[in-house]
Each structure stands twice: as structure tokens, then as C-alpha cells.
Amino acid sequence: MSETTTVVVGRIGKPHGIKGEVSVELRTDEPERRFAPGERLVAEDSGRTFVVAGYRWHQGRLLVRFDGLGDRTAAEAARGSMLTALVDPAELPEEQDAYYDRQLVGLRVLAADGTQAGEVTFVVHLPAQDLLEIRTPEGDRLVPFVSALVPTVDLAAGTLTLADMEGLLDDLDAPAEDDGPGPERGSDDA
Numbered sequence: 517m518s519e520t521t522t523v524v525v526g527r528i529g530k531p532h533g534i535k536g537e538v539s540v541e542l543r544t545d546e547p548e549r550r551f552a553p554g555e556r557l558v559a560e561d562s563g564r565t566f567v568v569a570g571y572r573w574h575q576g577r578l579l580v581r582f583d584g585l586g587d588r589t590a591a592e593a594a595r596g597s598m599l600t601a602l603v604d605p606a607e608l609p610e611e612q613d614a615y616y617d618r619q620l621v622g623l624r625v626l627a628a629d630g631t632q633a634g635e636v637t638f639v640v641h642l643p644a645q646d647l648l649e650i651r652t653p654e655g656d657r658l659v660p661f662v663s664a665l666v667p668t669v670d671l672a673a674g675t676l677t678l679a680d681m682e683g684l685l686d687d688l689d690a691p692a693e694d695d696g697p698g699p700e701r702g703s704d705d706a
Contacts, residue, residue, distance in 0.1 A: 520602040521618060525550040525557065527598050531591035532579050538591045540578045540599070546609065547571070547578050550601055559597040566599065613663075619671055620661075625650050628680035636676065648676075650685065657685045 526547075529539035544550045550557075555568045569581040585591050609616060617639040625634040625648075634652035639661070646661040659665055665684065668677040678684055 519605060521605045522558075522600045523603055523616075523618065524560065525599050525601045526578075528591075528594050528596065530595065531588045532574070534588045535581075536585035536587050536591045537579050537581050538585065538594065540580050542578060549610070551578065551580055555601065557599040557601055559594075560600050561598065564594075564597070566594070566597075615669060615671075620648065620669070620676070622674070623669070623671075624675045625652075626675050626677045628678060630677075633678065633685060652685055654685075659684060 523544075525544040526540040526542050529541050531538055540547075540551070551568050551571045553568055553570050557566045557568065558564070559566065566585075567583040569583050571578060571580045573579070582594075585594060605618070607616075608614070608619075620636050620639055623636045624632055625636060627633045634650040634657070636648050637651045637656065638649035640647040640649060640658065647658045648661050648666070650657045650659055659678065665679050665681065666676055667679055668675075670676070
């Protein structure tokens, strides 16, 4: 049996209707994959197993039917359960050049010249783009996770390489270098 990793995929929300269907607050970018009929999900708190019987989209929300949740009372009892899935750690997202957070966290960060610059400690998801939190000897830094700044991700080697861009891992609030005296100011004692 191959090793697996547990990932959170959603949280059971309010019941929908009287036949046990529930809304699910998603924690995955791949709901069609994680909530496909026959998928087995486990409640994080109780260890209860939920087998997906089917799903559909309704007004922008995912509605799921689970085996064993046959009525509104059973659905209400499951409300709030955080659902997890067991996945192969080597599994990649269906989208090309996409990665799961669990695959990025822990990667060694290399500068363009190949020297080690730090380690990825967290992935921040923002509406415009994702940011990699990188622990460096000087402290934590945030780097936009875009191909122009992170041209290479090598999961097999356990590394990602940053673009050759001056200041990419520098402090934003570091004092500017002194370029000599500034312009002379007049006195207010006129």
C-alpha cells in the first residue's frame, strides 16, 4: 500500500431540502475530483466515514448527497463536520503547472545562482495571486508565486528556483542607502 496524505477538502454546511442533501463549504480547488461519487471522506473530529453518493451545483454552492444521510435530521447531525480525503502525496493537480500547498511547503528555495536562499513555510492565497512565505536567514519573506519570479519548481529534487531579481528577498522597510546630502532646505526664520 502506498503512503497517503490527509487533506481537508470541505466542511458540511446546512441541509438542503428534506432528503439528506447538504451544502459543502469547499476547501479544495478540485471539487469535481474530491466529491465524485464513490469517494470516501472522513470527518476530522469524529472519524466517521462519508461516501459520496452524488453532487450538484445550485446557485453557486456545492450540494452533496452522502450514503447514510437519508433525511434532513441526519444531515443536520453531520453539519459542521470537517471532511478530509486521503490522497497520494505524488498526485498532481489536473491543471498543468499547478501544485498543491502540501507539495510546496518544505521545498528548499534556491537563488538563481543555485545557492540556498531559504525554505517555503506557507502558501498565502489571495484573489490576485498566491504568495510563497519563505523563511530566510534574515526572516520570513513573501514572494508572488508567478512564473516570472519562480521560474522552476522541481518536486523530485525538493527545490524551487527564484528568478535573478535584485531585492526579491530583501526587507521592504530596510533603510535606503545614503546617496549623500539631500537638497538644502531654507530656514523658517525669515
